[in-house]
Amino acid sequence: MAVYTEVADEELSAFIDTYDIGKLLSYKGIAEGVENSNFLIHTETGHYILTLYEKRVDPNDLPFFLNLMQHLAERKLSCPLPVAARSGALLGTLAGRPAAIVTFLDGMWVRRPRPEHCEELGRGMAALHLAGADFNMVRRNALDVDGWRPLFNQSGERSNSVVPGLAEEITRELDFLEQNWPKDLPTGVIHADLFPDNVFFLSNKLSGLIDFYFACTDAFAYDVAICLNAWCFEPDGSLNVTKARAMMNGYRQVRPLSQAEIDALPVLARGSALRFLLTRLYDWLSVPEGALVTPKDPVEYLKKLRFHQKVETASSYGLSL
Numbered sequence: 520m521a522v523y524t525e526v527a528d529e530e531l532s533a534f535i536d537t538y539d540i541g542k543l544l545s546y547k548g549i550a551e552g553v554e555n556s557n558f559l560i561h562t563e564t565g566h567y568i569l570t571l572y573e574k575r576v577d578p579n580d581l582p583f584f585l586n587l588m589q590h591l592a593e594r595k596l597s598c599p600l601p602v603a604a605r606s607g608a609l610l611g612t613l614a615g616r617p618a619a620i621v622t623f624l625d626g627m628w629v630r631r632p633r634p635e636h637c638e639e640l641g642r643g644m645a646a647l648h649l650a651g652a653d654f655n656m657v658r659r660n661a662l663d664v665d666g667w668r669p670l671f672n673q674s675g676e677r678s679n680s681v682v683p684g685l686a687e688e689i690t691r692e693l694d695f696l697e698q699n700w701p702k703d704l705p706t707g708v709i710h711a712d713l714f715p716d717n718v719f720f721l722s723n724k725l726s727g728l729i730d731f732y733f734a735c736t737d738a739f740a741y742d743v744a745i746c747l748n749a750w751c752f753e754p755d756g757s758l759n760v761t762k763a764r765a766m767m768n769g770y771r772q773v774r775p776l777s778q779a780e781i782d783a784l785p786v787l788a789r790g791s792a793l794r795f796l797l798t799r800l801y802d803w804l805s806v807p808e809g810a811l812v813t814p815k816d817p818v819e820y821l822k823k824l825r826f827h828q829k830v831e832t833a834s835s836y837g838l839s840l
């Protein structure tokens with residue numbers, strides 16, 4: 520459960536009173552997510568999500584995230600809409616943290632995605648890439664290839680306590696990726712964390728995307744690689760080519776992938792696997808005392824990384840070249 524910051528009832532009621540959403544009736548901490556503290560709040564006008572932004576969110580990036588959600592919602596992409604306080608501000612402060620209220624999105628995330636979910640996801644991701652095309656803000660990906668070595672250094676030799684020899688294995692992979700990371704791929708707004716728990720479905724149709732707090736300006740195909748890792752592997756660690764093909768097909772129905780993007784996928788998938796291995800490793804080794812959070816398994820992403828290291832072309836992902 521991700522609640523790092525507790526909020527006192529009176530403090531929360533006073534905060535809600537600065538919005539035009541009626542009086543607070545009830546609230547509860549949300550038992551999902553690992554990044555921020557989230558609360559489901561119920562007021563006289565309905566349900567909302569209150570987020571208190573935690574460690575990995577740079578407050579300077581919050582206008583990018585909140586304006587992006589507004590921009591995408593205006594373009595009919597189903598995502599939470601930030602609610603403005605009476606002052607007009609989208610961002611406030613609660614319990615010493617930057618805080619925002621967004622609209623509640625109906626739907627459920629799918630624990631065991633099937634190929635039809637992967638296809639829907641592919642279409643939704645491509646729609647996001649297109650809808651972001653005229654968004655006028657830019658945010659560098661803080662967790663791109665240049666950010667991975669400094670992130671790894673925060674775990675360093677302690678990584679070996681998770682898997683013996685892991686520090687050396689990661690160092691070799693960093694050397695490879697820093698040398699071979701593709702440049703000049705088409706870029707724009709990407710979600711960068713489009714895992715199943717951030718994609719809602721109603722009756723097997725995609726009903727909305729949430730959690731834009733890693734969104735940034737980066738290669739579209741890197742988002743595809745992130746989703747390949749997050750959606751198309753089985754619990755036993757094997758790639759499900761049918762799911763991968765379904766996801767790519769869905770994506771290409773909405774936005775074509777260039778040959779350069781297809782050729783880059785194996786390296787992008789390695790990079791994406793390393794990126795989530797590194798954040799999970801850090802979180803695994805650094806759970807804050809008293810935080811209600813279940814850290815995610817870094818080894819899952821080590822296995823994915825090792826899989827992609829053996830891949831030579833994107834045909835292994837079910838793509839025709």
Ligand SMILES: Nc1ncnc2c1ncn2[C@@H]1O[C@H](COP(=O)(O)OP(=O)(O)O)[C@@H](O)[C@H]1O
Pocket residue numbers: 521549551552553554555556557568599621622623624625716717729730731732
């Ligand atoms: N706008 C929303 N509508 C409905 N539920 C939401 C919304 N935002 C978050 N949630 C719920 O809160 C959980 C955690 O949110 P998320 O943004 O993924 O947290 P984190 O920032 O920690 O990754 C989600 O899995 C979902 O259950």
Ligand SMILES: N[C@@H](CCOP(=O)(O)O)C(=O)O
Pocket residue numbers: 551552553554555712714716717730795798799815
């Ligand atoms: N998706 C990341 C963790 C952050 O995402 P959240 O939406 O679960 O908070 C991972 O799986 O490592």
